[in-house]
Amino acid sequence: MKKIWLVIQREYLTRVRKRSFIVMTILGPVLMASAFVVPMYLATLADDEKKVIGVLDETGWFYDKFSDTEEFEFKYTAKSLNDAKQEMVENDEFALLYIPRRELTVPTSAILYSLKQPGVDMKGYIRNMMSKEVETQKLRINLDEMDLSQEDRERAMKLPELIKTSIQLSTMKIDDTGGEEETFTEVMMAVAFVAGMIIYMFIFIFGAQVLRGVMEEKTSRIIEVMVSSVKPFQLMMGKIVGIAMVGLTQFLLWTVLTFAIVSVFQVAFADQMPQTDVRMAVTQPGSELVADPAMDNTQITRVFEIIDSIQYEVIILSFLFFFLGGYLLYAALFAAIGSAVDSESDTQQFMLPVTLPLFLGFIVANVAVYNPDGPLALWFSMIPFTSPIVMMARIPFGVPIEQIWISAGLLILGFILTTWFAARIYRTGILMYGKKVSYKELWKWITYKS
Amino acid sequence: MALFVTENVSKHYAGHTALDKVSIEVPEGSIFGLLGPNGAGKTSLIRIINRIIGPDEGNLYFNGEALQSKHINNIGYLPEERGLYRKMRVGEHALYLARLKGLTKKEATGKLREWFEKFGIESWWYKKVEELSKGMQQKVQFIVTVLHEPELLIFDEPFSGFDPINVSILKEEILKLRDNGATIIFSTHNMESVEELCDHIALIDRSKKILDGKVTEIKKQYRSKTYRLAFDHFEGIISDHLDDGFSIIDEGEDDDMRYASIQLANGLESKDLLHRVAPHVNIHAYNEIIPTMNDIFISVVKENEGK
Numbered sequence A: 001m002k003k004i005w006l007v008i009q010r011e012y013l014t015r016v017r018k019r020s021f022i023v024m025t026i027l028g029p030v031l032m033a034s035a036f037v038v039p040m041y042l043a044t045l046a047d048d049e050k051k052v053i054g055v056l057d058e059t060g061w062f063y064d065k066f067s068d069t070e071e072f073e074f075k076y077t078a079k080s081l082n083d084a085k086q087e088m089v090e091n092d093e094f095a096l097l098y099i100p101r102r103e104l105t106v107p108t109s110a111i112l113y114s115l116k117q118p119g120v121d122m123k124g125y126i127r128n129m130m131s132k133e134v135e136t137q138k139l140r141i142n143l144d145e146m147d148l149s150q151e152d153r154e155r156a157m158k159l160p161e162l163i164k165t166s167i168q169l170s171t172m173k174i175d176d177t178g179g180e181e182e183t184f185t186e187v188m189m190a191v192a193f194v195a196g197m198i199i200y201m202f203i204f205i206f207g208a209q210v211l212r213g214v215m216e217e218k219t220s221r222i223i224e225v226m227v228s229s230v231k232p233f234q235l236m237m238g239k240i241v242g243i244a245m246v247g248l249t250q251f252l253l254w255t256v257l258t259f260a261i262v263s264v265f266q267v268a269f270a271d272q273m274p275q276t277d278v279r280m281a282v283t284q285p286g287s288e289l290v291a292d293p294a295m296d297n298t299q300i301t302r303v304f305e306i307i308d309s310i311q312y313e314v315i316i317l318s319f320l321f322f323f324l325g326g327y328l329l330y331a332a333l334f335a336a337i338g339s340a341v342d343s344e345s346d347t348q349q350f351m352l353p354v355t356l357p358l359f360l361g362f363i364v365a366n367v368a369v370y371n372p373d374g375p376l377a378l379w380f381s382m383i384p385f386t387s388p389i390v391m392m393a394r395i396p397f398g399v400p401i402e403q404i405w406i407s408a409g410l411l412i413l414g415f416i417l418t419t420w421f422a423a424r425i426y427r428t429g430i431l432m433y434g435k436k437v438s439y440k441e442l443w444k445w446i447t448y449k450s
Numbered sequence B: 001m002a003l004f005v006t007e008n009v010s011k012h013y014a015g016h017t018a019l020d021k022v023s024i025e026v027p028e029g030s031i032f033g034l035l036g037p038n039g040a041g042k043t044s045l046i047r048i049i050n051r052i053i054g055p056d057e058g059n060l061y062f063n064g065e066a067l068q069s070k071h072i073n074n075i076g077y078l079p080e081e082r083g084l085y086r087k088m089r090v091g092e093h094a095l096y097l098a099r100l101k102g103l104t105k106k107e108a109t110g111k112l113r114e115w116f117e118k119f120g121i122e123s124w125w126y127k128k129v130e131e132l133s134k135g136m137q138q139k140v141q142f143i144v145t146v147l148h149e150p151e152l153l154i155f156d157e158p159f160s161g162f163d164p165i166n167v168s169i170l171k172e173e174i175l176k177l178r179d180n181g182a183t184i185i186f187s188t189h190n191m192e193s194v195e196e197l198c199d200h201i202a203l204i205d206r207s208k209k210i211l212d213g214k215v216t217e218i219k220k221q222y223r224s225k226t227y228r229l230a231f232d233h234f235e236g237i238i239s240d241h242l243d244d245g246f247s248i249i250d251e252g253e254d255d256d257m258r259y260a261s262i263q264l265a266n267g268l269e270s271k272d273l274l275h276r277v278a279p280h281v282n283i284h285a286y287n288e289i290i291p292t293m294n295d296i297f298i299s300v301v302k303e304n305e306g307k
Helices: A002-016 A019-044 A081-090 A120-145 A150-156 A183-219 A222-226 A232-270 A299-309 A312-340 A344-368 A375-380 A387-397 A401-429 A439-447 B042-049 B069-074 B090-100 B105-118 B134-147 B164-179 B191-197 B215-221 B270-277 B293-306
Strands: A051-057 A072-077 A095-099 A109-114 A168-174 A180-182 B002-013 B016-027 B031-035 B057-062 B075-078 B152-156 B183-187 B200-205 B208-214 B226-231 B246-253 B258-264 B283-288
Touching: A002 A232, A002 B090, A019 A232, A051 A081, A051 A120, A081 A095, A095 A120, A109 A120, A120 A150, A120 A168, A183 A222, A183 A232, A183 A312, A183 A344, A183 A387, A232 A312, A232 A401, A312 A344, A312 A387, A312 A401, A312 A439, A344 A375, A344 A387, A375 A387, A387 A401, A401 A439, B002 B042, B002 B183, B016 B031, B016 B042, B016 B057, B016 B183, B016 B200, B031 B042, B031 B164, B031 B191, B042 B152, B042 B183, B069 B075, B075 B134, B090 B105, B090 B134, B105 B134, B134 B152, B134 B164, B164 B183, B164 B191, B191 B293, B200 B215, B200 B293, B208 B215, B208 B293, B215 B293, B226 B270, B258 B270, B270 B283
Parallel strands: A051 A072, A051 A095, A109 A168, B016 B208, B031 B183, B031 B200, B075 B152, B152 B183
Antiparallel strands: A095 A109, A168 A180, B002 B016, B002 B057, B200 B208, B226 B258, B226 B283, B246 B258
16 A cells, blocks of 8 residues: 555656646636636627617616616617517517516516627626616605605715615526527536536546556556566556546646636726626525525626536535546556557557547537436436546536436446456556557456466 | 575466476575576566566465565566656655665665765756666666665666676676675676676576576586697697597687697596697697586577477
8 A cells, every 4th residue: 555655646746746737737727717707808898889778667667767878778668578579589679678566575686688698797787777776766765754854865865875785687598489598507508518528628638648657657668667566556556546636636726726817807807897796696595586685797606606506516526526437437448558559659449449438428418418317318427438427417407316326336336347457458568568469469468367 | 595486487378388387496695697598488487586477387485485475575676678757856766666665765865875875976866867878777777676675686687788887886786785695686698797797597498497506517517528729830730649539629820829629538538638749749728618608508508499
């Protein structure tokens, strides 16, 4: 065990200290953060086109209360919701703001229908105008009940600043056929796709590192020195575990740095966005929509909020598990390939059976985000060779916990099996030089007694 | 007493036999030459001794005990094909290999510093392995092999890649190690160094051991009763003075002298030859031709091929 630990340490430290690791660790988050930050930035830029927004106000509170700006023009309508939507599509208006009547409470929620995804600035503006109006009205109602002098009343009218109300604004995308689709699903799809994609990428990147590491040891003949001190299995597992830790380190740093960069930019953009209140939203489950405190204002926080609302811990834990499980399963195979060949060019013939299931998993994951509970997604999320990617693409939509357990169990079984096979190929392969190896030969190695 | 013993060790691979019932005894405190042509099975035997691979049949004993994994830390192995991680720093790398052999970090650092100083290579400590020449890397590998002061050392072609100066430094170190009590298995094709260093040898050919024993005894055994004469020029031929029991293997001359190598038949002795020739020529030199390990190697392997 002590020797395995030494091997793990070496594999880990030599890689983490590499310049390429440090560069990637910094570059990765910058790229990922820019995927968040650029849309945020673009949203702050003024659009050339003036966007027309229809307003269907059932409460009557907001008639003529939305002032037009350079970017937005508001038109008021009194039709039924369906007609209004129809009208919006026909007149080529950008969006329809629907403020439904609420009995007994003040109106604090609205739905924004649009063909295209509305920008952060638009939502911010509408929410801002609505909350101001609601605050003013609430105050007026309350002041009317008191008998105040004109002077006091004027002073009191300045109170809205102190009694902030926040508005819940949901967005709905309408497709051309008139069907509705909540942006919510899209966010989940994105989360699912990104999770599957990251696992796919990580298995490939770090699996290839295992392959190259084993080949380096074999071609440089360091292996001859090593095996006189450690057992081949210890060396193989030490390398696999060491590189897994490199992968986890990289992932952890990426996550932390990405969050850091994004939040820095969020704060920076907060000043530029017109009267938009950018605060990290903390949704309180159980609280009624109407009374939601401190609602978020940006697309980003909305994304986080959705991740929060779907089983957050399950996603993180299963990501770590399926990343490790999938990596261990494939890394063993990559190690076996590396041990069997003499040069990079010889790897080709053995790579296909390893990369094919991995790629298949990626393809199925692409389909699975559209139909996460279909039979295709279900089966491929059970088979160990594809499950890490496909299961990760399903989990954000919510997967019955027993399915996750079965898939996890099969994955553990799978990697024990591939490690067993790989170890047998490895211990023979690393000491075999100058021989073009065939599949038949590999099978012979597997069946050798030690 | 034998430090290491193999008993009827066999190893088969699909299609061929690498070792066929090989038994050797490596005496404690000796330098034991493991010889044989390419592909004879030496590397397989060395790997079995190192427990890198297991034998199919046969027993192995280290210091009288059956060989087991705890003995690994008591063996130092310098393989013929040897490499280092190119991107690692020399000191760090040496430390890593030493710790894998069971030394603590502190012990290893102390001993490494000593050896680096001894070889005058302290300045290499923070260099990357890839910055060293091949010969320099070999030096580091040698140090790492002997660092943990194992009882048994195995050197496979240790001198390849070294210049003559470093070869002689290394030879000295190997002899010193033996004098300090280490037992050394030494595998090489360089017969000169075998003569120089080895006390015992075993010769393996086509997976079988075909010769073993003390070097001096083997040499005695392979004496062919051949003598070499150097004498003045004279009118006549030397064979005129010899009869059937003496055969001339080789004859020659230069400006000063003539030479002849003469093999004696059974029953004849050195003095018989001198009796015949001494009255006729002025002898300048006279000595027995003792076979070199090189000659023995070639003749034994050729003989084995004939079988």
